[in-house]
Amino acid sequence: MRTRLVNKLDALLEKHFPERRLFLRSDTDTRFIRLRPTTQVIASAGFGLLVAWSIVSTAILVMDSIGSGNFREQAKRDQETYQLRLNEISNERDTRSTEALAAQDRFNSALAQISTMQSQLLQSETRRRELETGIDVIQATLRRTMKERDQARQALTNAQANGGDGTVAVTGDMNSDGVESLINVLAETAQERDEVFAQAQEALKYAEDMELELKLLEEKNDQIFRQLEDAMTVSVAPLEKMFSAAGLSTNSLLNEVRRGYNGQGGPLSQLSISTSGGVLSKEALRANDLLNELDRLNMYRIAAETVPFAQPVKASVRFTSGFGMRWGRMHKGADFAGPHGTKIYATADGVVTSAGWGSGYGRLIKIKHAHGIETRYAHLAKIRVNVGQRVSRGELIGDMGNSGRSTGTHLHYEIRVNGTAVNPMTFIKAARNVF
Numbered sequence: 001m002r003t004r005l006v007n008k009l010d011a012l013l014e015k016h017f018p019e020r021r022l023f024l025r026s027d028t029d030t031r032f033i034r035l036r037p038t039t040q041v042i043a044s045a046g047f048g049l050l051v052a053w054s055i056v057s058t059a060i061l062v063m064d065s066i067g068s069g070n071f072r073e074q075a076k077r078d079q080e081t082y083q084l085r086l087n088e089i090s091n092e093r094d095t096r097s098t099e100a101l102a103a104q105d106r107f108n109s110a111l112a113q114i115s116t117m118q119s120q121l122l123q124s125e126t127r128r129r130e131l132e133t134g135i136d137v138i139q140a141t142l143r144r145t146m147k148e149r150d151q152a153r154q155a156l157t158n159a160q161a162n163g164g165d166g167t168v169a170v171t172g173d174m175n176s177d178g179v180e181s182l183i184n185v186l187a188e189t190a191q192e193r194d195e196v197f198a199q200a201q202e203a204l205k206y207a208e209d210m211e212l213e214l215k216l217l218e219e220k221n222d223q224i225f226r227q228l229e230d231a232m233t234v235s236v237a238p239l240e241k242m243f244s245a246a247g248l249s250t251n252s253l254l255n256e257v258r259r260g261y262n263g264q265g266g267p268l269s270q271l272s273i274s275t276s277g278g279v280l281s282k283e284a285l286r287a288n289d290l291l292n293e294l295d296r297l298n299m300y301r302i303a304a305e306t307v308p309f310a311q312p313v314k315a316s317v318r319f320t321s322g323f324g325m326r327w328g329r330m331h332k333g334a335d336f337a338g339p340h341g342t343k344i345y346a347t348a349d350g351v352v353t354s355a356g357w358g359s360g361y362g363r364l365i366k367i368k369h370a371h372g373i374e375t376r377y378a379h380l381a382k383i384r385v386n387v388g389q390r391v392s393r394g395e396l397i398g399d400m401g402n403s404g405r406s407t408g409t410h411l412h413y414e415i416r417v418n419g420t421a422v423n424p425m426t427f428i429k430a431a432r433n434v435f
Contacts (some may be wrong), residue, residue: 006038013037017044079318086316093432106231113224145192225286236293239300245430246307247422248371253303254296256371306370308347308424309431310393312377312413313400315342320410323423332421333376333414340409342400344377346391347427355383361412362404365397371417378412379404 010019017037024031243250317338321331350369358364361378365385368374381401385391402409415424 006036010037013041017041083318086319089432141196145196225290228290236297236300239297239304242309242430243300243303243307246309246427247417248307250300253307253371254299257299257303303370304431305349305393306373307427308369308373308375308415309427310345310347311428312336312344312347312375313338313342313411314345315339317342317411322425323421333378333412334424335410335412336400337408337410338400340399340401341381342411343396344380344398344400344411346393346395346397347375348373348393350375350391352385352387352389352391352397355385355387358404360405362406363398363401364404367391367397374416374419376412376414376416378414379406379410381409 014037017040019037020035020040021033024033240250243253313336315338317336319334320337321335323334324331346367348367348369350367352365353368353374354364354366356364358378361376363378363380363383365377365380365383366374367377377398379401380398380403382399383397384399385397391397400409400411406412413424415422415427
């Protein structure tokens with residue numbers, strides 16, 4: 001049955017693929033191989049499939065080569081653009097740092113001026129009170145003297161009236177000598193009155209001058225207060241924005257800082273102006289508000305030291321991988337590539353909780369910070385800190401390497417808040433225009 005089917009198929013293909021014979025000749029014998037039409041069709045189909053496979057494979061290889069070249073060029077252009085952006089950001093950061101230092105200097109100078117002006121105000125208030133007391137004494141003396149003068153004049157009038165008929169009348173202890181003495185006393189009293197009046201006029205003029213001086217001092221103080229209030233707004237607002245951008249609650253940060261610095265005489269001692277139980281003046285209330293803002297700025301400064309806003313690498317490096325999904329797996333940090341041995345620095349104040357080999361992390365350093373924050377520095381070539389050691393922001397802790405599960409020299413940097421990994425670039429970008 002199979003033979004008949006093959007023969008029929010050969011007969012159909014005979015027109016296009018006639019039967020051929022392949023002769024094999026040796027020295028003593030000659031043999032041949034019959035190539036049936038079906039055999040030729042199968043051989044031709046196999047050869048065609050081989051040629052088609054070769055063409056498709058070659059095309060795939062050529063397209064892959066072209067695509068790889070374009071990808072490398074694009075990656076190179078992206079790398080150059082990123083490097084330019086990094087240089088611009090670095091220059092902007094240096095500019096902001098210079099501006100912040102200048103603002104701090106202006107703030108310190110203004111604070112010193114406030115202290116001086118406060119002392120002058122207190123001295124002026126003391127002089128004003130003394131002057132008011134002196135004026136009251138002068139007025140009382142003047143009233144008493146005028147009363148005595150009127151009494152003496154009345155007595156003189158009565159004496160002259162009694163002696164008008166040519167006889168000397170004695171009324172009480174008064175006689176001609178008494179009248180003369182009384183006249184002299186009246187003259188002296190009038191002179192004293194004139195002197196007191198002149199002194200009163202001078203005192204009033206001095207009081208007017210002092211009042212003018214007080215107004216000038218108040219205007220100058222108001223100008224200084226406005227400058228200080230503007231400086232505080234410029235200084236505090238970027239810090240609040242930085243903490244908010246990092247997803248941190250400013251109220252929680254300030255409360256935690258207060259709990260950590262609650263000793264007497266520490267950096268968070270209450271700042272205020274006291275009036276010994278009296279009513280605070282407008283200037284005193286304004287000064288207290290300013291001092292409270294200064295206290296808040298000081299707490300923000302302390303909190304900023306304990307939050308990882310700084311960069312772990314100060315040298316020129318490449319940002320090679322960010323936070324998020326990568327090759328189907330979650331990448332819980334940011335990668336910075338650079339030369340082997342590049343110095344690695346702590347990004348905030350804290351305590352080293354781990355400094356050794358960490359499986360796929362290689363040589364790993366873990367630092368515990370305040371507010372439930374932890375930073376990790378992986379794939380290091382060398383560790384320069386010990387467990388339990390307290391480090392400060394910007395302190396050298398290790399060298400960049402290629403240890404653990406790594407494809408090249410780089411730093412794997414992580415930030416974890418209450419055990420959950422977060423994007424480190426959120427903290428770095430939040431502090432870009434502050435530090």
